[in-house]
Amino acid sequence: xxxxxxPLGYISFSVFAWIVGLLIFFPIFWMVLTSFKSELxxxxxxxxxxxxxxxxxxxxxxxxxxxxFKFALNSIILSVGSTLVGLVFAVTCAWAMAFNPTKRTKxxxxxxxxxxxxxxxxxxxxxxxxxxxxxxxxTRFGLIMVLFLINLPIMVWMLYTYFKEIPTDILEAARMDxxxxxxxxxxxxxxxxxxxxxxxxxxxxxxxxxxxxWTLNLTTSDAAPLTAFIASYSxxxxxxxxxxxxxxxxxxxPILVIGWFSQKQLVRGLTFGAVK
Amino acid sequence: xxxxxSTLTGRIMSAPSIIVLFLWMAVPLxxxxxxxxxRYNLLSPGMEEWIGTLNYEFFLTDPAFFASLANTLLLVGSxxxxxxxxGILLGLMLDQPIFGRGILRLLVIAPFFxxxxxxxxxxxxxxxxxxxxxxxxxxxxxxLPAIDWFTNAPLTSIIIMVSWQWLPFAVLILLTxxxxxxxxQKEAAQMDGAxxxxxxxxxxxxxxxxxxxxxxxxxxxxxxxxxxxxxxTTGGGPGLATTNIAFLVYTQALLQFDVGGAxxxxxxxxxxxxxxxxxxIRLIGKNLDK
Numbered sequence: 001x002x003x004x005x006x007p008l009g010y011i012s013f014s015v016f017a018w019i020v021g022l023l024i025f026f027p028i029f030w031m032v033l034t035s036f037k038s039e040l041x042x043x044x045x046x047x048x049x050x051x052x053x054x055x056x057x058x059x060x061x062x063x064x065x066x067x068x069f070k071f072a073l074n075s076i077i078l079s080v081g082s083t084l085v086g087l088v089f090a091v092t093c094a095w096a097m098a099f100n101p102t103k104r105t106k107x108x109x110x111x112x113x114x115x116x117x118x119x120x121x122x123x124x125x126x127x128x129x130x131x132x133x134x135x136x137x138x139t140r141f142g143l144i145m146v147l148f149l150i151n152l153p154i155m156v157w158m159l160y161t162y163f164k165e166i167p168t169d170i171l172e173a174a175r176m177d178x179x180x181x182x183x184x185x186x187x188x189x190x191x192x193x194x195x196x197x198x199x200x201x202x203x204x205x206x207x208x209x210x211x212x213x214w215t216l217n218l219t220t221s222d223a224a225p226l227t228a229f230i231a232s233y234s235x236x237x238x239x240x241x242x243x244x245x246x247x248x249x250x251x252x253x254p255i256l257v258i259g260w261f262s263q264k265q266l267v268r269g270l271t272f273g274a275v276k
Numbered sequence: 277x278x279x280x281x282s283t284l285t286g287r288i289m290s291a292p293s294i295i296v297l298f299l300w301m302a303v304p305l306x307x308x309x310x311x312x313x314x315r316y317n318l319l320s321p322g323m324e325e326w327i328g329t330l331n332y333e334f335f336l337t338d339p340a341f342f343a344s345l346a347n348t349l350l351l352v353g354s355x356x357x358x359x360x361x362x363g364i365l366l367g368l369m370l371d372q373p374i375f376g377r378g379i380l381r382l383l384v385i386a387p388f389f390x391x392x393x394x395x396x397x398x399x400x401x402x403x404x405x406x407x408x409x410x411x412x413x414x415x416x417x418x419x420l421p422a423i424d425w426f427t428n429a430p431l432t433s434i435i436i437m438v439s440w441q442w443l444p445f446a447v448l449i450l451l452t453x454x455x456x457x458x459x460x461q462k463e464a465a466q467m468d469g470a471x472x473x474x475x476x477x478x479x480x481x482x483x484x485x486x487x488x489x490x491x492x493x494x495x496x497x498x499x500x501x502x503x504x505x506x507x508x509t510t511g512g513g514p515g516l517a518t519t520n521i522a523f524l525v526y527t528q529a530l531l532q533f534d535v536g537g538a539x540x541x542x543x544x545x546x547x548x549x550x551x552x553x554x555x556x557i558r559l560i561g562k563n564l565d566k
Contacts, residue, residue, distance in 0.1 A: 021384050025387075045408055045416075090293065091292070100285060105286075108294060120544055121516060123307075123308055125539050126304040152296070174364060213501070228393075230391065255391070263382075267449055
């Protein structure tokens with residue numbers, strides 16, 4: 001459709017595409033802009049785009065009034081913690097499935113996938129009761145376990161598709177040279193698998209950071225991450241848009257950066273290798 | 277290449293993941309099934325008794341169930357149509373030569389990385405607020421009355437927010453699929469005098485069909501249980517206008533403490549999701565054989 005394109009066609013199509021793109025991005029842009037306004041200017045009509053007094057006080061106030069960093073720290077601990085635990089399980093499992101497959105490997109993989117298909121409300125009640133009885137409600141440990149388990153199938157799948165691409169000849173050559181199994185994994189497999197493992201980690205951090213069903217239902221304050229912190233703005237007092245925007249901007253910024261770096265791997269991870 | 281020893285190591289190494297996943301899924305699911313046959317309310321502990329399928333009868337004949345089922349289907353269906361059609365159009369657009377295409381692509385996929393609670397509150401307050409929101413201002417510029425989105429069109433508002441979040445997912449996947457389209461085939465068709473419309477319907481769309489199926493199936497799984505967006509904006513209301521099955525189960529379990537009824541609802545949700553999951557798993561399983 002773009003076969004013979006005139007410079008004019010190129011320019012006008014680019015302008016059109018950028019308008020569409022900016023419209024889609026607008027809510028994020030507007031949120032960031034509002035975070036630098038005073039509360040009064042945030043609700044002013046007509047809205048001010050550039051000509052307002054840029055201020056950082058919302059960022060300071062979010063921290064002062066609500067101890068923002070506690071929630072941010074929880075988000076970091078939960079997402080990184082669940083990713084690291086998941087990695088230990090998923091690397092060994094995917095390694096075994098990719099290099100020592102049995103007749104049932106395919107069934108096992110598909111079964112793992114099927115656990116991801118179960119709607120969380122199907123197990124909300126028992127998990128909530130077990131958490132209550134075992135004193136796990138609102139604990140970081142409990143949530144790390146939940147986040148680790150809900151994302152484990154995705155991690156195994158992603159690593160499996162990466163490991164499958166590693167030529168097995170190299171592993172056999174290492175074995176011929178007398179490498180033991182641990183050595184084979186550490187010195188031969190891991191260096192080749194690092195890119196795949198890295199992108200699996202990034203995707204998992206994104207998913208855990210944004211997870212908002214279990215974090216909302218199983219935390220109240222001590223272990224609450226940013227998803228729950230932002231949700232507390234749903235019952236506001238007084239003017240709060242600028243502060244909401246500042247808190248939101250801080251909450252999404254790190255993930256936006258990670259997400260932009262790992263967009264290609266995202267497709268592979270979220271489609272379980274069905275689209276590459 | 278798998279000797280007996282390596283098969284054994286393979287089993288041992290994959291066992292931990294399989295066991296923890298089994299414990300995570302099968303045990304709670306079994307408990308949910310068991311609870312769903314009990315009269316079990318957290319407010320009256322010790323009074324649990326077996327009541328057979330009564331919870332299911334109550335849940336399935338509750339008007340709230342039909343309302344929330346309709347809302348769920350409307351939400352899933354609308355978001356699917358919007359994101360798939362929008363995803364194809366945006367994918368085609370981003371597949372063309374554009375000035376600064378890499379950066380533009382980043383802007384388009386950005387909404388996918390926004391956490392659901394932020395998405396919901398930014399849309400509700402900064403954009404859709406009937407007094408000070410951006411949409412109200414645009415409406416006033418056009419001389420139109422401002423819409424009170426969450427009062428007059430609550431489900432539509434949720435659909436818009438969720439679509440915005442999932443559109444980038446469809447774009448990413450469809451764009452990836454578009455980029456693997458064989459250029460020669462398209463050029464050959466152009467030589468033969470096929471117009472852009474014919475090329476789209478006879479070459480591009482068939483090529484995309486697999487990716488579209490994947491988008492539909494995966495989105496459906498996630499959209500069946502949209503929760504956070506409803507939780508922070510409408511709380512399921514006004515009335516039951518934005519209550520979907522997931523939210524209904526949540527209200528019964530954690531607000532009314534009706535464990536039995538909520539469990540029955542949870543099982544209904546699992547069955548609904550499984551209908552979709554079967555197709556998805558078959559599709560991915562086929563792909564695994566290649």
